[in-house]
Amino acid sequence: MPVVDGVELPETPLLDELEKGPWPSFVKEIKRAAIEQEKAMKAGKKIKLPGSAKGLLKVLELAYKEKRTHWKHGGIVSVIGYGGGVIGRYCDLEDKVPEVWHFHTIRVNMPAGWFYTTKALRALCDAWEKWGSGLTNFHGSTGDIILLGTRTEHLQPMANALAYLDKFYGSPAPFDIGGSGSDLRTPSCCMGPSLCEFACYDTLKACYEFTMRYQNELHRPMWPYKFKIKCAGCPNDCIASKARADFAIIGTWKDEIQIDQEAVREYAKVIDIEEHVVKKCPTKAISWDGKELKIDNKNCIRCMHCINVMPKALKPGKERGATILIGGKAPFVDGAIIGWVAVPFIPENELIEKCCEILEAIWEWWDEEGKFRERVGELIWRKGMDEFLKVIGQKADVRMVYAPRNNPFIFWRELNP
Amino acid sequence: MAEEVNVEELKQKVLEYLAKKPWQVRDLAKVLRVKKRELDKIVQELINEGKATYWSSGSTTYVTTPEKLEEMEKKRSEMGAAE
Ligand code: HEM
Ligand code: HEM
Numbered sequence A: 001m002p003v004v005d006g007v008e009l010p011e012t013p014l015l016d017e018l019e020k021g022p023w024p025s026f027v028k029e030i031k032r033a034a035i036e037q038e039k040a041m042k043a044g045k046k047i048k049l050p051g052s053a054k055g056l057l058k059v060l061e062l063a064y065k066e067k068r069t070h071w072k073h074g075g076i077v078s079v080i081g082y083g084g085g086v087i088g089r090y091c092d093l094e095d096k097v098p099e100v101w102h103f104h105t106i107r108v109n110m111p112a113g114w115f116y117t118t119k120a121l122r123a124l125c126d127a128w129e130k131w132g133s134g135l136t137n138f139h140g141s142t143g144d145i146i147l148l149g150t151r152t153e154h155l156q157p158m159a160n161a162l163a164y165l166d167k168f169y170g171s172p173a174p175f176d177i178g179g180s181g182s183d184l185r186t187p188s189c190c191m192g193p194s195l196c197e198f199a200c201y202d203t204l205k206a207c208y209e210f211t212m213r214y215q216n217e218l219h220r221p222m223w224p225y226k227f228k229i230k231c232a233g234c235p236n237d238c239i240a241s242k243a244r245a246d247f248a249i250i251g252t253w254k255d256e257i258q259i260d261q262e263a264v265r266e267y268a269k270v271i272d273i274e275e276h277v278v279k280k281c282p283t284k285a286i287s288w289d290g291k292e293l294k295i296d297n298k299n300c301i302r303c304m305h306c307i308n309v310m311p312k313a314l315k316p317g318k319e320r321g322a323t324i325l326i327g328g329k330a331p332f333v334d335g336a337i338i339g340w341v342a343v344p345f346i347p348e349n350e351l352i353e354k355c356c357e358i359l360e361a362i363w364e365w366w367d368e369e370g371k372f373r374e375r376v377g378e379l380i381w382r383k384g385m386d387e388f389l390k391v392i393g394q395k396a397d398v399r400m401v402y403a404p405r406n407n408p409f410i411f412w413r414e415l416n417p
Numbered sequence B: 001m002a003e004e005v006n007v008e009e010l011k012q013k014v015l016e017y018l019a020k021k022p023w024q025v026r027d028l029a030k031v032l033r034v035k036k037r038e039l040d041k042i043v044q045e046l047i048n049e050g051k052a053t054y055w056s057s058g059s060t061t062y063v064t065t066p067e068k069l070e071e072m073e074k075k076r077s078e079m080g081a082a083e
């Protein structure tokens, strides 16, 4: 048995291979957790799942050796009143590795924009070291803090610890469980105006408002399937909302890109504007005569390229708001499906209220008409965009067209009988 | 008042069904011939009262009674390695 820092670790020749190389390794991290856990126990801390990180190493090594999994799905969601956020997982080796027989995942609602104080992080880790494996995943694909592995009987105490993390663990604020299953998944947003000058609306505020207003939808699954809301401050879409959210709110502007000509001339000294900006504009909307940069804003499709290249010279316009994209999702089998335009523009000051109105209309329709495990985008394919637009009270708009028709001899109805 | 009696009756009936096995509200609504939305409300109330609870298959959420849940979890731990 290898001994590290006075802690015995199981023999894991296959897993050890995954520690080689310059990149981060989850094996290294699980070993560290095993060591830290044992140290904490020696220091007299209360630990409910002794040996769980070590147990995980044993199960993984065995799985690599036998080329089969020892994990099973299903089971209890036993935090009172919550239907989501706890994902039951079991191992079929309870006689050999009882430490990880139950290995349930808890999702924790992250703060908007993923801002933490170290105090909050310490408190989270202290609570999880006591009630779970101590292993975390910051963050999961939903955006939540993922707590990996605990037993059924520790789920409720851990949920209580989160709810009183301020009182008993010294966190500046308590935490709540996130979403899973057929509910509203924990809404997420980019860091927006807190750090980014491109933000066209307050993404953090929007995310917070949706989270607070839709607590019932978040914690109590009742829909055909999951529903994700993601708020991106500008078309750079740093949280990949267009590929991952059923309802993506992407910041944009209606008027003209703001240009500081003096700053453009400064850039001209260090970059080739013709080559790196003018030629790269997808709609050829930019011209540059060596002194002045001109943008034909009617033809700008808000791709952000020119602004990203010259952030000191160019800025999004002043009349700001957001576009709503509907139906994005990222299934593993068919690959990502990009959302499409449902509402071309909502001004910033009306954004949250208008989104709530639309969301509630969509949920009512989808809950009524959706088949089991049918995402809202799939329902729109089945029922047609016409019906969807009626549901959300929008008129068809040229900006919703996915691609212009390019063959005059094909009548589209015959393609889609 | 007549309406309230009906809700109480429906609640009782819902509980009887939930005691038998975990249900998706959508399916139970069809069996009981009530609107899903109406049943959602009743189920939420039962959950708030502690008379109903959630059960998950791993990714799909069902509703049942706490007694049935306990029975199922007990069965699971007894089945253990044999499964
Ligand atoms: C070679 C090993 C592994 C690889 C390549 C891998 C890769 C990934 C990736 C790419 C994701 C999506 C992350 C994201 O989009 O944020 C993910 C999610 C996840 N991983 Fe791993 N992983 C590995 C091992 C593990 C292990 C050992 C565990 C458990 C102990 C684990 C538990 C999870 C969970 C629970 C999620 C989902 C988080 C959520 O619900 O959003 N993974 N993994
Ligand atoms: C043969 C092995 C597995 C397959 C094929 C599989 C497949 C899947 C699929 C398809 C989903 C998405 C469900 C959805 O869309 O709602 C999912 C979610 C998940 N799986 Fe697995 N899985 C496997 C093993 C595991 C294991 C071993 C664990 C942990 C011990 C695990 C933990 C999770 C978690 C935490 C989620 C997120 C659940 C949610 O989104 O509500 N899975 N898995």
Ligand code: SF4
Residues within 6 Å of the ligand: A190, A191, A192, A193, A196, A197, A198, A199, A200, A232, A233, A234, A235, A236, A237, A238, A239
């Ligand atoms: S999406 Fe836009 S606003 Fe948000 S962080 Fe990225 S660049 Fe900034």
Ligand code: SF4
Residues within 6 Å of the ligand: A280, A281, A282, A283, A284, A285, A286, A295, A299, A300, A301, A302, A303, A304, A305, A306, A307
């Ligand atoms: S944002 Fe994109 S489309 Fe618009 S002018 Fe700049 S490069 Fe062209």
